[in-house]
Amino acid sequence: MTPSSTLGDPGTRVGDHSGAVPGGTRPAYVLGGNRTPFARAGGRYAHASNLDLLTAALDGLVARHGLQGERVGEVAAGAVLKHSRDFNLTREAVLGSALSATTPAYDVQQACATGLEAVVGLANKIRLGQLESAVAGGVDSASDAPVALNDRLRRALLDLRRARTPQARLAVLARLRPGDLAPEAPTAGEPRTGLSMGEHQAITTAQWGITRAAQDELALRSHQRLGAAWDAGVFDDLVTPYRGLVRDANLRADTSLEKLAALKPVFGRGLDAPATMTAGNSTPLTDGASTVLLGSREWAAEHGLTPWAAVVDAEVAAVDFVHGEDGLLLAPAFAVPRLLARHGLALEDLDLVEIHEAFAATVLCTLAAWESETFGRERLGLDGAFGTVKEDRLNVHGSSLAAGHPFAATGGRVVATVAQELHRRRAELRAAGEDRPVRALVSVCAAGGLGVAALLEAA
Amino acid sequence: MTDGPGRPRRETVLPAVPALGGLYAAGARASLRARLSPAGRAAAGRPAPALPDVAHVVRGVTADADHLTAYQHLLGESATDTLPPGFVHVLAFPVAMSVMTAPGFPLPLLGMVHLANRVEQRRPVRLGDRLDVRAWAQDLHPHPRGTSVRLVAEVEVDGETVWTGVSTYLAKGVAAGVGAEGTGMGGTGTDGTGTDGTGTDGTGTDGTDPRPLPTARWRLPADTGRRYAAVSGDRNPLHLSVATARALGQPRPLAHGMHTAARALAQVGPARGDALVWTATFGSPVRLPATVDVAVARAGDGWTVTGTGRGGRHHLTVGVAPLVGT
The missing domain is CATH 3.10.129.10 (Hotdog Thioesterase)
Known part of the structure; x- marks a missing residue:
């Protein structure tokens, strides 16, 4: 295949190329991953900063894959709750890690899709031949979140620095009132609507008529599957203990429908529809960091690493929640159909489907939208419903409801886990004398009505 | 857009936009006098006299950038160089207030209830535009709970009307003497x-x-x-x-x-x-x-x-x- 014929062809099949083609594409592979166990906010990592956590995750990746002193092509990571001093968070983490100090880095921020967007951006650079290797990552600490000064105090302090004379300084100080000294309360609200993410989801939940029972069942399954995955050693090659934590602290593998049903609703209580969203079927505030090692086939071979899965393609979407057109967290419902259409694939062609569990209801609303004839026809422009995701393919090792959700770290957690699973499944198929493409979809919703979806294929 | 007599023929040109604080003080004194004086008490429940047929005019009103920024930020708007339609109302409002506090205005200013508002904006007003503001009162109507009146403000830039605002207010417990055709808009x-x-x-x-x-x-x-x-x-x-x-x-x-x-x-x-x-x-x-x-x-x-x-x-x-x- 010539470079020109591959340009703009996102459906490049795994293994079609070897070697970099300038301006063309070649596969970019997930080669490994490492994360910290996720802690609940105020828990084991209460005094660890974003920089601490990201450095820990990065160092674990370096140790796991023997990259000490190595100059990796580029590291991209980010955080959602970010201190302004951390403008170069990722570069600082690289400098504090065992990687070579000549490893470049940049910060990414796309709300909860930060981690997945970092994977996609770096994979694209590898596919273009700009990089041979890369590390994508993400981190968030809800415990060590920035507390902002009251706007009036902040403006006064900035004006004070600009004031030239003592009189001018006094005049600035005289503007201040005692109330101005109170810090700005941190909120998880959408700036344009003033509604928290949970309240937004509660509205969407009511629109789609998602029941409490369905949400609790999904939450229970997430805990049970994550617990089983930990027991089966799925995370042996994906997680490095940190600060005495060896498993995700939020995991309650022994929870039950009865326990979940006993929880009081916390979102949507002001709506006419019954409130169904509880602390049990919503993700808790979490601390943690994740990283994903990416590279070309050649770089992997040089370093004795086995490609797990190719990052084939990605699609982003956004919805207009400001005018009530769609629910805040429903952008993936649009991104995924567009992504699959580009590859001539349907939902049933996917072996694994990862839909980030911001809330149990987010997953259920997305599935309901895809199963809706009306939504398929009127919003997706299809002949009918987009399709159905089989329950045994959805979030097979559990997801954010059980693991927790340190915003920017979730993308890396999902990509590394699903890539390893893809590789394992294809190896099993081959051992049984069978071979076919084994594919996974990763979908993450984000604040601002954003959504990112990525298609991976087992290597 | 209005069913009243429209723009009055007589104009009072003010040298500058009047200060609202002074207007409120004057309005408060007038409202109080009306309530306290025997004549004022007797007037309550009696038909209010007609509106003065005069428009107040201020020429060359301009927006201040810091003032505009403060307004935009309070409303959660980006601080662009385009004046939000509500900010044009802020610039024009003192002129309407001067109509309501001028001698001969038949309704008490204090305690008036804002029933409805309508703004037509033909094109955006931009920072740096020089606004000619003309305001008058029209459509004094009986209302089930008193008397309603419309305050109209018209804003011209380079001789072209770009913005027209109509605010409908209710003076509670004051009976209107003119017109009986409606209770006002909205x-x-x-x-x-x-x-x-x-x-x-x-x-x-x-x-x-x-x-x-x-x-x-x-x-x-x-x-x-x-x-x-x-x-x-x-x-x-x-x-x-x-x-x-x-x-x-x-x-x-x-x-x-x-x-x-x-x-x-x-x-x-x-x-x-x-x-x-x-x-x-x-x-x-x-x-x-x-x-x-x-x-x-x-x-x-x-x-x-x-x-x-x-x-x-x-x-x-x-x-x-x-x-x-x-």
Whole structure:
């Protein structure tokens, strides 16, 4: 295949190329991953900063894959709750890690899709031949979140620095009132609507008529599957203990429908529809960091690493929640159909489907939208419903409801886990004398009505 | 757009935009005199005299950039060089106030209730534009609870009318002497029920319209009125504090109607377009502090924004539609 014929062809099949083609594409592979166990906010990592956590995750990746002193092509990571001093968070983490100090880095921020967007951006650079290797990552600490000064105090302090004379300084100080000294309360609200993410989801939940029972069942399954995955050693090659934590602290593998049903609703209580969203079927505030090692086939071979899965393609979407057109967290419902259409694939062609569990209801609303004839026809422009995701393919090792959700770290957690699973499944198929493409979809919703979806294929 | 006699022939040209503080003081003194004097007490319940046939005019009004920024930020708008339609109202309002406080204006200023507001904007007004503002009163009408009147403000830039605002106010307990053809535009000005908020479970199976699901929520702290006063210059005591609101018979300060109406417009955002009709009808007043559920929805070529309080109390409905046929 010539470079020109591959340009703009996102459906490049795994293994079609070897070697970099300038301006063309070649596969970019997930080669490994490492994360910290996720802690609940105020828990084991209460005094660890974003920089601490990201450095820990990065160092674990370096140790796991023997990259000490190595100059990796580029590291991209980010955080959602970010201190302004951390403008170069990722570069600082690289400098504090065992990687070579000549490893470049940049910060990414796309709300909860930060981690997945970092994977996609770096994979694209590898596919273009700009990089041979890369590390994508993400981190968030809800415990060590920035507390902002009251706007009036902040403006006064900035004006004070600009004031030239003592009189001018006094005049600035005289503007201040005692109330101005109170810090700005941190909120998880959408700036344009003033509604928290949970309240937004509660509205969407009511629109789609998602029941409490369905949400609790999904939450229970997430805990049970994550617990089983930990027991089966799925995370042996994906997680490095940190600060005495060896498993995700939020995991309650022994929870039950009865326990979940006993929880009081916390979102949507002001709506006419019954409130169904509880602390049990919503993700808790979490601390943690994740990283994903990416590279070309050649770089992997040089370093004795086995490609797990190719990052084939990605699609982003956004919805207009400001005018009530769609629910805040429903952008993936649009991104995924567009992504699959580009590859001539349907939902049933996917072996694994990862839909980030911001809330149990987010997953259920997305599935309901895809199963809706009306939504398929009127919003997706299809002949009918987009399709159905089989329950045994959805979030097979559990997801954010059980693991927790340190915003920017979730993308890396999902990509590394699903890539390893893809590789394992294809190896099993081959051992049984069978071979076919084994594919996974990763979908993450984000604040601002954003959504990112990525298609991976087992290597 | 109005059924009244329209722009008066006589003009009083003011040298500059009058200060609102002085106008309120004058208005308060006049309202008090009217209430206290034997003649004033006798006048209550008697027909009010007609409106003076005069427009007040201020030429060459310009916006101050810092003032504009403060207004835009309070409403959650980006600080662009385009004046939000509500900010043009802020610039024009003192001229309308001077009409209401001039000798011969038949209604007491203090305690007047803002029933409805309508703005037509033909093109956006920009920072640096020199505005010629003309304001007058028209359409003195009887209202079930008193007398309503419309204050019209017209803004010209380079001789072209770019912005027209009509504010409908109610003077409670004052009977009108002229006109009997209507109760004024829009707003019912009731204190309670509104038209929706039936408190059903949202299924709508019984045929009633369920309350629309909110798209936004405003948390309006106790100092909301003072914050709007700081950017609008409109220090109507009704909005400032518990003490000043009580003096006017309200248990708590009220959010300013032009604040909530402008915030509803800001909620629509740039989708409102450049040439637009922006209407607001006010229901139950927003007593501060307050939480208001806001629902933005498409309405024809434009938008409707509904503000509902806790318990389904209807506060305001704002319409935003493209201005056509001009």
